[in-house]
Amino acid sequence: MIVAIFIFRQSGTNRWKHATPGEDGVNPFYTTVPDNAVTLFALRSSIATGTVITEDKINIVFWPKSQIPFGAASDKASLIGEIASGPIIEGIPILQRNIRNP
Numbered sequence: 001m002i003v004a005i006f007i008f009r010q011s012g013t014n015r016w017k018h019a020t021p022g023e024d025g026v027n028p029f030y031t032t033v034p035d036n037a038v039t040l041f042a043l044r045s046s047i048a049t050g051t052v053i054t055e056d057k058i059n060i061v062f063w064p065k066s067q068i069p070f071g072a073a074s075d076k077a078s079l080i081g082e083i084a085s086g087p088i089i090e091g092i093p094i095l096q097r098n099i100r101n102p
Contacts, residue, residue, distance in 0.1 A: 037062040040072050040093040041079060051084045053099065063093055071096040 042061045047053070058076055072093040073079055082099040 034062060036065055038065055038068060038074070039063075040068070040074055041076050042093055043088055043090045046090045047084050047088050049084055049086050052102070053079050053082050053084065053094075055080050058094075059091075061091065061093060069093055069095055073099075 040061050040063045041058050043053075043057050044059045045057070047057065055076075058079060060076075063072070072095055079094060079099065081102060083102050085098055085100045088094060088098050
């Protein structure tokens with residue numbers, strides 16, 4: 001199992017916080033997206049090729065603006081019902097190239 005932990009600098013402070021997705025899909029450390037991050041979507045647990053992506057499998061992650069992967073999905077609704085075109089690892093932003101239409 002791979003667990004991803006992301007670190008963001010809080011706006012206006014010199015402190016950094018760990019940002020890990022919560023059980024309900026909302027990050028427990030922030031109620032809004034940090035200034036230096038964007039909202040992307042990842043899976044709660046890894047899935048195999050051919051698995052249908054359902055809403056309960058999707059988690060919100062805050063990702064540094066300077067490190068957004070090319071093709072990262074930023075619309076949760078567009079992911080629901082799609083099929084994994086290859087294995088997708090939990091906690092990593094879902095990329096458009098990793099999904100296909102049913």
